[in-house]
Amino acid sequence: MDVTMPLVEARGVSKGFFGNPVLKAVDIALYPGRVHALLGENGAGKSTLINLLSGALRPDGGTILMDGRPVTKLTPQGARAAGVAVVQQELSLAAELSIAENIGLGATPRRFGLIDYRALRDRAAAVSALVGLTEPLDMPVGDLPLGRRQMVEIAKALFRRPRVLILDEPTSSLSAHEAGVLSGLVRTLAAGGVAVLYISHRLNEVQALCDHVTVLKDGMVTADRSLADVSAEGLVRLMVGRDPGDAFPAFAPATAGEELIRVDGFSAGAVRDVTFSARAGEIIGIGGLIGQGQEDFLLGLYGAIPATASKAEICGVGHLLASVAAATAAGLAYVPADRKKEGLVLTHAISANLLLPSLGRLMRRGLRDRTGEASLVADLARQFSIRGDTDRFVQALSGGNQQKVALAKWLPLAPRVLLLNDPTRGVDVGTKREIYLMLRAFADAGKLIVLLSSDTPELVHLCDRVVVFRQGRVVATLAHDKASEEAIVGAAMGLGIEGVAA
Amino acid sequence: MNLSPSSPRWLYLAIQRRRNRGLNGLYLVVAAFLIVYAILFPGLLSIGGFSKFSQNWFPLALVTMAQALLMLNGGISLAIGPLVSLGAVVAAISMGGPAGAFGGFVAVVVAGLVIGALTGLIVAYMRLPAIIVTLAGSFIITGVALLLLPRPGGYIPDWLSQALAGHQPTAFALLVVILIAWKLFLATPTGIGLYAVGDNPVGAFRSGVPVERIRVVSFAISGLLTALAGLFVAAQTGSGDPVIGTSFTLNSMAGAVLGGVGFLGGKGTMRGAIAGSLLLSVMINVMFFLGFPPVAQYVAQGVIIVGAVAIPVFASRWRKA
Numbered sequence: 001m002d003v004t005m006p007l008v009e010a011r012g013v014s015k016g017f018f019g020n021p022v023l024k025a026v027d028i029a030l031y032p033g034r035v036h037a038l039l040g041e042n043g044a045g046k047s048t049l050i051n052l053l054s055g056a057l058r059p060d061g062g063t064i065l066m067d068g069r070p071v072t073k074l075t076p077q078g079a080r081a082a083g084v085a086v087v088q089q090e091l092s093l094a095a096e097l098s099i100a101e102n103i104g105l106g107a108t109p110r111r112f113g114l115i116d117y118r119a120l121r122d123r124a125a126a127v128s129a130l131v132g133l134t135e136p137l138d139m140p141v142g143d144l145p146l147g148r149r150q151m152v153e154i155a156k157a158l159f160r161r162p163r164v165l166i167l168d169e170p171t172s173s174l175s176a177h178e179a180g181v182l183s184g185l186v187r188t189l190a191a192g193g194v195a196v197l198y199i200s201h202r203l204n205e206v207q208a209l210c211d212h213v214t215v216l217k218d219g220m221v222t223a224d225r226s227l228a229d230v231s232a233e234g235l236v237r238l239m240v241g242r243d244p245g246d247a248f249p250a251f252a253p254a255t256a257g258e259e260l261i262r263v264d265g266f267s268a269g270a271v272r273d274v275t276f277s278a279r280a281g282e283i284i285g286i287g288g289l290i291g292q293g294q295e296d297f298l299l300g301l302y303g304a305i306p307a308t309a310s311k312a313e314i315c316g317v318g319h320l321l322a323s324v325a326a327a328t329a330a331g332l333a334y335v336p337a338d339r340k341k342e343g344l345v346l347t348h349a350i351s352a353n354l355l356l357p358s359l360g361r362l363m364r365r366g367l368r369d370r371t372g373e374a375s376l377v378a379d380l381a382r383q384f385s386i387r388g389d390t391d392r393f394v395q396a397l398s399g400g401n402q403q404k405v406a407l408a409k410w411l412p413l414a415p416r417v418l419l420l421n422d423p424t425r426g427v428d429v430g431t432k433r434e435i436y437l438m439l440r441a442f443a444d445a446g447k448l449i450v451l452l453s454s455d456t457p458e459l460v461h462l463c464d465r466v467v468v469f470r471q472g473r474v475v476a477t478l479a480h481d482k483a484s485e486e487a488i489v490g491a492a493m494g495l496g497i498e499g500v501a502a
Numbered sequence: 503m504n505l506s507p508s509s510p511r512w513l514y515l516a517i518q519r520r521r522n523r524g525l526n527g528l529y530l531v532v533a534a535f536l537i538v539y540a541i542l543f544p545g546l547l548s549i550g551g552f553s554k555f556s557q558n559w560f561p562l563a564l565v566t567m568a569q570a571l572l573m574l575n576g577g578i579s580l581a582i583g584p585l586v587s588l589g590a591v592v593a594a595i596s597m598g599g600p601a602g603a604f605g606g607f608v609a610v611v612v613a614g615l616v617i618g619a620l621t622g623l624i625v626a627y628m629r630l631p632a633i634i635v636t637l638a639g640s641f642i643i644t645g646v647a648l649l650l651l652p653r654p655g656g657y658i659p660d661w662l663s664q665a666l667a668g669h670q671p672t673a674f675a676l677l678v679v680i681l682i683a684w685k686l687f688l689a690t691p692t693g694i695g696l697y698a699v700g701d702n703p704v705g706a707f708r709s710g711v712p713v714e715r716i717r718v719v720s721f722a723i724s725g726l727l728t729a730l731a732g733l734f735v736a737a738q739t740g741s742g743d744p745v746i747g748t749s750f751t752l753n754s755m756a757g758a759v760l761g762g763v764g765f766l767g768g769k770g771t772m773r774g775a776i777a778g779s780l781l782l783s784v785m786i787n788v789m790f791f792l793g794f795p796p797v798a799q800y801v802a803q804g805v806i807i808v809g810a811v812a813i814p815v816f817a818s819r820w821r822k823a
Contacts, residue, residue, distance in 0.1 A: 056708070080710060092705025094698040096768055098517045101694045106710030114689045121513040138516035140523075156709070 005068045006031050007164050007195045008053055008084060013062030014219075015048050022048045023219045025062065030164055030195040035186055037206045037227065038199045040216035041239055041456065041489065046199055049216070050166055053197070054086045055079035083163030087170055091153050095142030099133065100124040102141050103156045127155040130188075132181040146173045154182065158189075165189060166197040171205060183209050201289050203232045203493050215239055232495055233486070240456060240485035248433075248461035249440045251480065254281040260417055260448045261301065261314050268300025268307030269293065272472040278450065278465075280416065283443050285463030285483070286452040288492045293472035294452045295337070298419045301450075302334040303327040315416055328357075333415035335407050337422040337452075343406035344394050351377040351390040353405050358412040376412055384408040385434060400431025407435070417448045424455060436462060456485045468492050514689060521771050524814075528762065528777050535784040542791040553671045557738060559783040560673035561586070563776055564731035565750045566757030567684070568724040570775035573758055575700040575720045576767030577625060577632035582728050582754045584643035586747025589614060589732020591647045594656025594742025603659050610733045611726060617643065618725020622718035640751070647744040656742035666737040673734070680727075684772055687723075696720055701768025756803070757782050760810050 006029035015023045023045045030036055030053075040046045051057040052064065055074040063070045066082045093102045100120055101108075109119040124137055131151045135144065141152055150173050157165060167186070171179040186209060190196055200206050206213070207227060215223040215238040223238045230238075257280030266274045270293035278284045286294045300307035301314065303321040312320045314330060321327040327334075336342035344353050354377050355362070362372045377390050384404045386397075394405055403423055410418070420439075424432045439462060443449050453459055459466045466483040468476040468491040476491035510516035522529075545551035565582050572579050592613050597606035621639055625632045666672055687693045695716045698706040707713050731750070736742050761778025763770030785806060789799045 076708060077710065086708075088708070090705070092702060092708045094694075094701040094706070094768055096697050096701060096770075097694055098513075098520065100513055101517065102698075105694065105698055105706070106691075108691050108694070110691060114686065115514075115691060115694070117512075117514040117689070121510070136510060136516070138510050138513060138520050140520060 004031055004033075006065070007067060008082075009065040009068075010049070010053060010059075011063050011065065013049075013052055013059040013064065015045075015052060015057065015060050021219055023052070023059075023216075026216070026219070026221055027224065028053075028197075028214050028221070030197055032163070032193045032195050033190050034212055035190050035196045035198055035210045037210035037213040038197055038216065039203075039206065039213060039235060039239055044216040044239070045219040046216055047168065050086060050088075050168055050197070050199070053079070053164075054084055054166065080160065083161070084166065085157040085160050085162035085164070086166040087150075087153050087157045087168060089168050089172070091149055092156070093141045093149055093152060096140055098138045098140055099128070099135060099144075099152055099155075100137040102152055103127060103159045105156070107160055123159060124155070127158040130158060130185055131155045132178065147175055147178055150174055151178060151182075154185075162194060164195045164197070166199075168199045169201065170198075171200060171202060179205070201493050203235055203495065206235075207232060233490070236486050236490050236493070236495070240489050248457075249437050251461060252440075252444075253480065254279070254283070254443060254464045257281040257446055259313070261450075263301070263309045263312045263314070263320070265310035266297075266300065266307065266312070266320075267309070269296030269305050270472040271296045271300060271307075271469075274474050276467065276474070278448050280446050280448050281443055282464045283439060283449045283451055283462050285459035285466035286450060286469065287456065287459045287466050287488050288469035288475075290454060292469040292492070294469050295421060296472075297469070298334060298421055298450065298452055301327075302332055302419055304334070328413065328415075331414070331416035332419060333410035333413060333417070334419040335410065335421060335423060337425060339399075339402055339406045344402060346395040347393055349391045350381075350386065350394055350397070350405055353394050354380050354390070354409045357409055361412070380408045380411060383411070384438070398431070400427040400435075403427055403435065404431070407438070415447065417450065418442065419450045419452075421452045422454055423451070424453070424458065456488050459483060459488055460485055470494060518685075521773065525762065525771065525774050525777065527814075528760075528774060528781070532777050532781045532784065535781060535788060539784050539788050539791070542788065549671065550669045553669055553673070555783075555787070556671055556674040556677070557667050558787070559780060560677055561731040561734050561738075561750070562753055562757060562783050563677055563779045564680070564727045564734070565754040566761070566775050566779035566782075567680070567772060568727040568731070569754035570758040570761065570763045570770065570772055571696070571720050571724045571727070572632065573700075573763045573765060574768065574770060574772075575696045575717060576703065577717065577721070578755075578765070579621075579636040579639075579721075579724060579728075580633060580751055581621070581636040581640040581643055583747040583749065583751035584640045584647065585614065585617060585725060585728040586732040586735060586750045587744050588617075588643050588647040588650075588747075589729035590736035590739075590746055591651045591656070591732075591742040591744050592729070593733045593736040594658055595651055597659060597662070598657035603662055607733065610729050614726040614729025615722050616725075617729075619718055619722040621725065622721025625721065626714040626717035644745070651742050651744050654741055654743040654746075656736075658736050658740050658742075660740075663737045663740050666734060681772075681776070688772075692716055692719055697768055699767075753782060754779075756807050760807060762814070 009029040011027055012025045013023060014021065014025055026049060038046055052059050055076045055078055064074050103124045104120045109116040121137060128137065131154050133151050133155055135148065141149055150170065154170060170182060174182065186196055198210055210227050213223060213225060213227045214221055217239060259277060259279050262277040264275050266276060274297065286297065288294055296305060299305045303323045303326055307320050309320055314321055317330050321330055340346060355373055358376065362369045381390055386401060386404055394402055407423065424435055439449055451463060460483050464480055466478045466488055467474055468488055470492060478487055540546045546555055565586060569579060569582055589610050592610050593606050596609040597603050599605060621635055624630055624635050695706065695711045698711055699713050699716050703713055732747060735746055757779035758775045760781050761770065761774035763775050785803065786799065789802060794802065
């Protein structure tokens with residue numbers, strides 16, 4: 001392997017978005033015939049690195065080399081021409097087109113300006129056979145279940161005869177059988193000299209399949225080594241090992257109050273059969289990999305999506321809350337993750353946003369009570385340290401301050417339960433700390449806080465208990481003293497780690 | 503060649519056959535309306551009657567294709583009607599000129615292609631919403647048509663009117679030719695790119711499909727079909743009229759929607775759109791024969807369109823539940 005040259009290499013590449021560094025001086029080299037694993041937590045920079053290697057983004061610093069030659073302006077076309085094929089998590093298929101047309105899309109063989117359907121059929125049939133697609137090639141992709149579409153996506157990448165194949169969580173929607181076929185395929189390709197970069201959250205899969213691993217943590221490489229002598233626990237440690245920092249307020253165990261939420265056999269959206277209870281004064285963390293049903297859990301409790309439960313008691317109501325109005329009336333508030341789309345009216349003033357949920361209560365004789373409104377806005381702004389003129393558009397605020405507005409607007413309704421969906425995503429460190437302090441204060445004041453977070457340290461340092469979701473089910477409930485980053489990430493990835501009570 | 507059972511011998515034909523799925527209900531409704539129409543008006547089954555009927559349908563079929571083409575790749579046009587008028591006006595003022603009927607034909611083709619391509623360039627490269635650009639375009643085009651020919655007039659050679667709108671089913675034959683051309687177009691990389699761009703523009707871009715170019719091409723073809731519809735209308739009436747096309751904007755959308763073409767791009771088929779335009783055309787004729795007052799016709803048309811769109815949605819919801 002020493003004599004061969006990497007087909008694609010990144011040397012010291014860095015990339016930032018809006019002043020936030022996402023990758024810092026990252027090195028990675030993909031060799032022919034080697035299956036290379038790329039590991040890292042949510043937000044560690046994996047997707048950004050793939051986008052750099054495939055030309056979808058340009059690095060801010062550092063160089064990308066193809067076949068040992070530095071490429072200054074790598075475009076998607078350039079990367080394709082160099083033989084790099086990427087299977088992204090979001091599929092690139094068109095539902096109305098047939099399997100064959102999708103496989104060939106953008107690279108169809110043609111004759112006299114028309115698609116050469118005979119050649120397309122033969123080559124598409126060949127790659128379909130490789131990935132184990134047995135559906136008729138003329139079938140529209142829209143008729144396939146998600147797992148099969150993923151196989152079409154992989155077949156599509158193979159159709160271009162890649163020298164470098166990047167697979168971004170290819171097995172997340174595959175059945176065990178399909179995943180097995182894929183592993184066999186990856187080995188065959190590697191044996192044929194293809195360089196494979198394999199991103200997965202399934203550590204057993206990575207260990208069985210890959211030769212080499214690069215671990216990213218907060219945009220930096222923490223390991224670049226052979227996989228031969230690393231255990232799964234060792235990999236998890238490499239992914240999370242970081243200084244806890246002093247960003248968090250001191251933890252104080254909750255004085256358990258009245259039980260506010262109790263659900264048995266709760267199902268909603270992707271959530272299956274979850275039993276959950278929480279008391280006033282607690283901060284309950286909801287963790288797991290992205291999209292394992294955590295959001296549906298909150299939305300289901302909030303009455304925003306249809307939910308069922310064998311038994312439920314929420315804020316004294318003896319059944320599930322059927323609508324958002326009912327949930328708000330019962331004392332629940334939900335702060336969505338996508339504050340720009342769901343949480344705020346960006347083109348309205350800060351004051352208008354803060355008033356929105358309380359407009360109905362602040363009425364006098366059917367008219368708006370301007371004095372009451374003004375004092376409420378002033379109160380909230382002081383309490384949440386939202387500085388400056390509240391007549392500015394929310395748009396003008398930084399992400400962190402926008403989040404404060406999205407949170408603050410619910411407070412006048414005096415909710416007893418706050419359902420927070422990733423409140424610190426995209427928020428700077430300073431504001432994060434302010435938000436943490438507020439959450440702590442709310443809990444101390446007897447509110448129940450359910451904190452869904454993609455930021456594991458938050459779960460570790462703030463929460464009385466952490467509930468970890470995987471594939472729609474609760475796989476672990478960790479008390480504060482047991483909730484280490486290793487335990488949370490391990491449980492999220494399906495590892496049974498010591499001290500985990502499921 | 504050893505083919506697995508999953509790879510059909512004639513892939514293109516197999517794909518095309520699959521595209522009928524979900525359309526059988528529509529075909530049945532169209533057939534039912536045609537039968538009712540034939541009973542009310544047995545003349546439909548004669549050459550002359552069929553010719554007249556297909557001539558009434560033909561321009562609507564063309565503009566519905568033009569609209570469906572745009573909707574399939576995620577666009578829409580509010581300028582269909584004005585462009586029909588402009589096509590009629592250009593034909594009527596140029597056919598009497600030195601270049602004659604053929605010169606007039608070329609002028610209409612060029613006008614349609616250029617206006618379509620310009621719209622497409624603005625939408626694709628300046629990334630402005632198609633609905634706004636074509637709304638503006640509809641005013642501009644109407645203005646131009648009125649400038650060129652302030653009141654109905656101009657000249658269309660009598661032989662052309664006879665050939666296109668006489669007692670032979672020329673219009674129907676032309677429609678068949680256009681449909682064959684569409685089939686050929688669908689078998690090109692641009693043709694399948696059209697669907698991919700409409701359904702999943704990011705995915706299409708990552709697959710190496712020239713997204714912007716395909717948008718421009720689809721607007722250009724759409725403009726061409728629309729302007730040709732204008733030429734046909736001019737031949738039908740024997741003159742140019744700067745506002746004759748107005749009703750086509752909404753009718754083209756109605757036809758496409760009846761045919762199951764989605765507003766969000768990538769969903770639907772051209773054969774559905776054609777069937778939709780046929781349904782609309784027969785529906786209007788049947789209501790006329792049944793003696794509906796014109797106002798009631800409009801109301802009935804609207805109710806039928808909402809029903810046609812709502813029924814499949816509810817049907818799929820029931821199936822799921």
